[in-house]
Amino acid sequence: MSFVVERSPVPGWLTERISNRHLVAVGIGWVTLFFVFPILFLVVESLNFGDGSLFEAYRRAMGGVYVDAFVRSFIYGFVTTVLTLVFAYALAYYLVFVSDRVRLLLTLVVVPLWVAYIIRYFGLLLFFSPTGPLGELGLEIDLLFTSTAVVLGLANAYLPFAVLPIYNSLNAIHHETINASRVLGAGQFRTIREVVLPLSTPGIVAAGVIVFILATGSFLGPAVLGGPNQAMIANEIARTFLEAYNIQLASALAVIYTVLLVAFITAFNAVFNLQEALGNL
Amino acid sequence: MSVTASIRRASLVRQGALLAVLVAIYAFLLVPVAVVILTSFTGQTFPAIPYDGISVQWYAELFADNQLLGALMTSFVVATSASLLSVAFGTAAAVGFVRAEFPYKQQLSTIMLLPMIISPVITGIALIRYFGMVNVSSGYPALIIGHSILTVPYVFLLVRSQLVTFDEDLEQASRVLGADSTVTFMNVTAPIISPALLAGFFISFVVSFGEFTATQFLISPGSSTVPVEIYTMLRTGLTPTINALSTVLVVIMVVAALLSRYFER
Numbered sequence: 001m002s003f004v005v006e007r008s009p010v011p012g013w014l015t016e017r018i019s020n021r022h023l024v025a026v027g028i029g030w031v032t033l034f035f036v037f038p039i040l041f042l043v044v045e046s047l048n049f050g051d052g053s054l055f056e057a058y059r060r061a062m063g064g065v066y067v068d069a070f071v072r073s074f075i076y077g078f079v080t081t082v083l084t085l086v087f088a089y090a091l092a093y094y095l096v097f098v099s100d101r102v103r104l105l106l107t108l109v110v111v112p113l114w115v116a117y118i119i120r121y122f123g124l125l126l127f128f129s130p131t132g133p134l135g136e137l138g139l140e141i142d143l144l145f146t147s148t149a150v151v152l153g154l155a156n157a158y159l160p161f162a163v164l165p166i167y168n169s170l171n172a173i174h175h176e177t178i179n180a181s182r183v184l185g186a187g188q189f190r191t192i193r194e195v196v197l198p199l200s201t202p203g204i205v206a207a208g209v210i211v212f213i214l215a216t217g218s219f220l221g222p223a224v225l226g227g228p229n230q231a232m233i234a235n236e237i238a239r240t241f242l243e244a245y246n247i248q249l250a251s252a253l254a255v256i257y258t259v260l261l262v263a264f265i266t267a268f269n270a271v272f273n274l275q276e277a278l279g280n281l
Numbered sequence: 282m283s284v285t286a287s288i289r290r291a292s293l294v295r296q297g298a299l300l301a302v303l304v305a306i307y308a309f310l311l312v313p314v315a316v317v318i319l320t321s322f323t324g325q326t327f328p329a330i331p332y333d334g335i336s337v338q339w340y341a342e343l344f345a346d347n348q349l350l351g352a353l354m355t356s357f358v359v360a361t362s363a364s365l366l367s368v369a370f371g372t373a374a375a376v377g378f379v380r381a382e383f384p385y386k387q388q389l390s391t392i393m394l395l396p397m398i399i400s401p402v403i404t405g406i407a408l409i410r411y412f413g414m415v416n417v418s419s420g421y422p423a424l425i426i427g428h429s430i431l432t433v434p435y436v437f438l439l440v441r442s443q444l445v446t447f448d449e450d451l452e453q454a455s456r457v458l459g460a461d462s463t464v465t466f467m468n469v470t471a472p473i474i475s476p477a478l479l480a481g482f483f484i485s486f487v488v489s490f491g492e493f494t495a496t497q498f499l500i501s502p503g504s505s506t507v508p509v510e511i512y513t514m515l516r517t518g519l520t521p522t523i524n525a526l527s528t529v530l531v532v533i534m535v536v537a538a539l540l541s542r543y544f545e546r
Binding site: 018019020021022023024025026027028030031032034035036037038039041042045087090091094098108109111112113114115116117118119120121122123124125126127131132133136156159160213216217218219220223224234237238241242247250251254257258261265 | 296299302303306307309310311312313314315316317320327328329330366370371373374375376377378380381383389392393395396398399400401402403404406407408410411414426427429430433437462487490491492493494497498508511512515523527530531534535537538
């Protein structure tokens with residue numbers, strides 16, 4: 001692309017006043033105006049400034065259904081993370097150390113990321129359904145609308161997010177390090193356990209944090225693949241807002257969930273730089 | 282049989298096992314999308330693998346359905362407008378953060394990434410309540426602003442990583458030769474970072490086109506997007522028209538993403 005501007009279209013007195021700090025202010029300002037403020041107003045809405053107790057909605061949020069949904073979200077999030085890390089590590093290991101068609105295979109990992117979540121969950125719904133390919137083969141699987149279906153759906157949706165950071169951290173390991181371990185007499189498994197695995201920890205942590213955040217906050221996974229007994233916290237928040245019209249309670253649930261998650265992220269951020277991890281995607 | 286041969290055989294077995302695991306993982310990743318596309322060509326009245334011949338009747342059905350075509354149009358307009366906004370604000374922030382030095386820089390830049398971290402259900406509810414307060418109507422205005430917030434972190438990250446490898450001497454040279462900062466930006470900076478801007482645009486487009494969770498709160502009657510239509514159809518009963526619509530969506534998203542990757546390098 002070549003184009004030459006000989007005279008500035010913007011008057012000189014203005015150009016001299018736009019500094020890099022102003023650019024930061026423009027970007028941050030946009031996100032603050034239409035994201036930070038709305039979230040802060042949600043916090044205000046969660047509090048009861050009318051009559052009675054200020055924390056009325058929070059007291060209700062401690063009710064059985066909601067606690068169940070919180071616990072379920074974090075359990076599904078955890079199981080999904082473990083499952084995803086195992087799959088992603090095997091895949092990334094193969095890509096870095098075995099395969100010689102890395103570009104093609106890496107593209108195949110990224111392609112699902114480009115396809116909307118709703119379509120992938122829909123695909124799994126068809127796959128698990130009695131009229132799906134497994135049903136046609138005469139296999140009776142009653143997975144649909146169970147916890148297993150939801151967790152498999154979440155793992156499917158977020159697996160690419162785990163592969164990329166792990167791939168990057170494995171790719172950064174110098175082959176000399178591995179050769180040294182082998183020359184010094186360690187077998188393949190000992191080399192993996194004592195050299196490769198420790199050196200790829202940053203990638204594993206990043207992948208785990210990202211998948212955990214995305215999975216616990218998922219709305220579509222349980223909405224498409226689960227039944228009423230698989231509702232996660234995002235589903236309860238949406239239902240409280242859209243069906244029960246209880247804005248105060250929905251806001252309180254959103255605040256509790258976000259505070260729990262931010263506490264979790266802060267703890268991990270102390271050990272590992274999450275910005276770098278997100279930048280690797 | 283020699284010892285080396287048996288070691289070689291053991292290693293072959295291990296490689297075979299690894300390969301089998303790999304094939305299973307790839308199948309797990311790709312089969313759901315393949316099933317959606319394949320079953321869109323069924324001759325039946327429900328989504329089924331078309332073993333006995335291919336039919337495009339559900340595509341004919343789709344292209345005769347004004348509501349679904351309207352949703353495609355809405356998605357297109359929203360994704361394009363939101364991506365333009367994201368590129369403008371994401372690039373401004375990225376340039377500023379890479380070039381300027383100020384206290385709490387790292388912490389402040391986290392604000393640009395927050396929309397990626399907060400669950401989109403919460404973003405959607407917060408936005409629609411706030412829009413009600415500041416008089417932004419639901420439908421197009423809400424969708425465009427909302428999607429630009431959800432996509433701006435991607436542009437920010439892409440452009441920032443491109444700028445880190447940018448040779449600032451080129452800008453200095455331009456300034457020394459007498460160009461002011463705007464002329465320098467247009468002639469030097471913009472051409473160098475334009476691939477990142479285009480990549481950012483197409484990635485935003487893909488994210489916006491497929492977004493459902495926050496979107497469901499922001500639509501108004503007559504401004505429904507494709508993912509919202511698919512979700513509604515999933516709830517009301519499976520007809521292969523959903524598959525045809527999903528397949529069209531997949532094609533649009535994959536083309537946009539391929540364009541993004543093309544510009545990224």
